Amino acid sequence: MDDRKSVFFEELGSIDWLCLVPALCLFCIGIVTVYSAGGGVAGRGAFFAVRQILWGLIAACVFVSFHVIGYRWFLNFAYPIYAGLLGLLFIVLVVGLTVKGSQSWLYLGPARLQPSEIGKIALALFLAKHLCRYPPVTVTALISGALLAGMSGLLVLLQPDMGSSLVYALMIFVGLIISGAPKRFLAGICAAVLASLPVGWHFLKEYQKMRILVFVDPSVDPLGAGYNVIQSRIAVGSGGLWGKGFMQGLQSKLRFLPEPHTDFAFSVFSEEFGFLGTALLLLLFSLLFWRIVDVGLRCKDARAKVLVVVLSSWIWFQMTEGIGMSMGVLPVTGLPLPFISYGGSSLVAISAALGLVTSVYRTTRKNYE
Template structure:
């Protein structure tokens, strides 16, 4: 019996319930943090929590649709999805809405779409399929894989959205590792990336350069580019062991912490729930990523194995970067915290990614039981 022919009860029974429950718990904690970040401030005039809850409902629908279709069927459309997302990314450069120094969104009335988030799904599908056919064990296979990654990364770089491009890089590197690219290729690519840093500096926008500088010393511009990092550090540090309590965080409630419901949502949570709450969230994310990796290790389908690895790398890297920039250990990139930060496109994309992983799990479990 194929996944498409299963009843909903059978589909739900085939889920990795631990993974699903952890994802729901993280989303619920994110809703609480978004509510706290916007409650009692001027931003409360905009119902962010209601909107995020609505996006959560849409994400659940997307999750169910992908699960019903199954990853094997979706793979047949992977190149079409890849091409469609590239078309959207090019459209963004023409008619996109600019905000925070980047032209990354397409407005459809009150609805706003960020195609770069969908690009993570498109990249995972297309690149894993290519890596299965053109394994990066020689230069031809390596360049083929890198060309697929570059095809979707270049228009995002032109927006410019450097943070998302770095996520693409992490996903691609994870794919190369799982597809068994020779170690010398991996080492040389890492060396080339480091060697390209001076060139990257010359093509960065001024605000991006300033973010790098304040990473080393936020006090060189304490009221400008360094302000976010300084306030975020204060929020995280003031949480102490147990935190100040829900709705008791002063940095967000008094509007000291900018972008508290998106980029710095971790700082809001850390201030209110302290070190203990932060450890609990890290354990939940660790459990989620561990379950994803376990699915990748179980499946015998090399395409699925690479795809699952890319999704794990995506979630892990975004979590690491979001937390690191909140405490000043990484430059501010504007990357959302998966399942936590406010943002519809990001939430739907992560949900689709988790649905693909669950579909791989269900298919692997069925074959194992047979």
């Protein structure tokens, strides 16, 4: 008993704190933000904050489990896990419930699951395993790998969840880069994507087209789709150097910002904590990303290297998009800002990813093995 206990604590001791501490700080910033965005105790802020803390506890359990089980076990089952994801996404597509016109939720008893969030883990595992087994150095290997991985992205796109499918696409592309695809192939992919953009435009929904047009010029429709962008930009801009202070943000309190606790969480934060706050936020994110890649560089397992880099690309993309969107320099997609936006699925998925990263870190410490 004692023995097992000590092993467990040893496992905990092997957590990569340099990776975890920034994440924990970001999570705390998130609690503060959703509390304020929901209007504090008077509004629904306290409700959001408590719910988010409860999700945080669940996420902590998920993190510890992934860390203790270790990435190797998950990689062993990468194919079945990925097949399971495809099945799940298919089910969601067929029977999923409609939330804001897109079918991305699956109800399992009291819990509401967003498979596309959890699916990012499965996709990363699949890419790490498959791309190291069949390196994309030949056209056949590259195309077959990209097609297999692209199936999940396509299912997510059909939901239709354009934001998440962009994350999937980026993860696949970064996976190909990291696993050593020749530069001319990568250039070819870029050219193909650029060439197909005009075709893709026709498949976009009206509101999605509007979001992009508005991004190009917010004054196209300042009271409609551009309204969010302008208001968010005002929120960010009016934060100034010091910010207006906790709970003092006007833009979010006065219902200027649409969905201040999810999509526009960053705008709330930056209005209340100003440039100093946002600079701190960026610092925490860069520490996290630096460390994740560092773990990949230290370990000896090629699959683990691909895994952590692909995971970092996902979190990075959502961070860039979330912040860029709030500033109005990127189109609105509705993706959650990692750690900050209100929402359980996203938090749990990111914790799982960090659990995998620190389990990779653990193998780099055990030199005696």
